[in-house]
Amino acid sequence: MQIIVKNVSYRYDQNGYEKSNWILHQVNVTIPSHSFVSIVGHTGSGKSTLAKLIKGLILPSAGRIDISEQEKSHCNDKANIHNKVGLVFQYPEHQLFEMTVLDDIAFGPKQLGWSMETISEKTEQVTKALGLKRETLNQSPFHLSGGEKRKAALAGVMVMDPEVLILDEPAAGLDPVSRRNLMQLIESWRKTARKTVILITHHMDDALAYSDEIIVMNKGKVLYQLSPNQLFLEHEDELIKMDLDIPDQVKLLNKLNRRLAKSIKVDSLKEEHIFEKIAEYYKKNEVTYDS
Template sequence: MGYELKNVTVTYEHRTALKNISCSIADGKWIAVIGKTGAGKSTFVQLLKGLVDFKGEYRLHNKLITLSGKGQPKDLQEIGYVFQYPEHQFFETSVYKELAFGLKQRGQSEKEIRASISAMLATIGLDETILTLAPFQLSGGQKRRVAIASILLMQPKLLILDEPTAGLDPISKSSILDLLKKWQLETNHTVLFVTHQMQDVAEYADEVIVLHEGEIKAHLTTNQLFLQQAHIVTNAGLKMPEQIQLLQVVEQLLGKKIAVANCKEHTIFNAVKPYLQFRGKINA
């Protein structure tokens, strides 16, 4: 396993944010982290990035990670962290300088930096004409893409996305999640995706970690959670994705289970559509 936690606890003053949690995060997966506000989601991913002190055992590729209080261990530099509003962290005067900053710190030549940035802009769907612009001149979606690109340029093996599409319109949101999913599949790297949007979990995640009151209540495949263990979601105070709610309603009306291959929206809609047509709920 790439990243393993064993009996880990995180405490802030007199409040315990994570309680004796244990889990393993495999390489090459898109893993959603869900839970109500205050469940411990952000603390969980900050722990993995080495941003909070903890008690317990944390292993990265079987190597024990220890926080010394002198900064983040170099081992954790392979973990990229995209904050909820990453564009708020822009500090350079042009998009080029913003993207080049981390590469310069790694000692890349100007030629290497330009080649890396050019390739990354193609990956995230931005034109090179934006490189001379100041970041604040960009649209909301463009800013978010540039912020994400600055992290991807560091070639993280684990990418943490803490509500990465907050504040974006639906089209921009889907576009960014699609490109990140494409990146994850092409690189076979790992994504930890913190979100409140159950639809996005169903569409993009391979696995789901459910947090509730600082404890891990489940770590299952997305299909297992939504199609077989739905009570875990509701017990954590969360709503099911809309397509799962539809499936449940139709199954109740029929009095039987409907076989579905996975929990993605189009799959479930196609599975229930004949029954809805039969009852005159939608047009044929």
């Protein structure tokens, strides 16, 4: 399911006319079906506002959002958008409230009148995808570890089978190992279920590792929508000026290429690939440095 954001602007004070009220300014992005797209930028850049607009929680002050592959779903068709787009806020475990994990996961489907057979089938699918053990389902969600609570809360959104899953800092507060495990589970689910994932994050390593494209926002505007390779190899200086982190392996590669007489060419920015290419370069070339 493709998402097209056309000339969208937004202000929280809909009755005001001060320039400072505008949160988004003439945003244009296209998110292809079945893709993984990250949105990065500092607090106040408009990332979360754009997510709420795509979800249909708020409506644009100007412009439109089209969501569908065959039929266009206009921005004022909230019911249609809600059924297609799932949104997981930061610290989703704070929204857990039922007595058991299973009851929490099943809450949304029950409100929509799903049959118990369908709920059971979908629950089994998402809990397996997220690595939640069967015995966990009958436990109180409040007795789980932080990572398990996060998975349970995610399952409550994913069980609704959204075509698009928006994740607003899904790994916030998790240790590096738990964060990596959670992101890998989400990516595996996306590929298997052929879904679209939109990741809002300040972890540039995650944006690099999983994204087909990265959208960079600053002061309510979209500066770039590029592949990770294009963004980090061609716009490092601009990202640094915005105080956005550059993954360590990219900093190493770019620093070497500024000093080497002949640049090291890479097809991927994953650590193992970059280190392999650096090793190959040093073996095949007599390395000289510019003064």
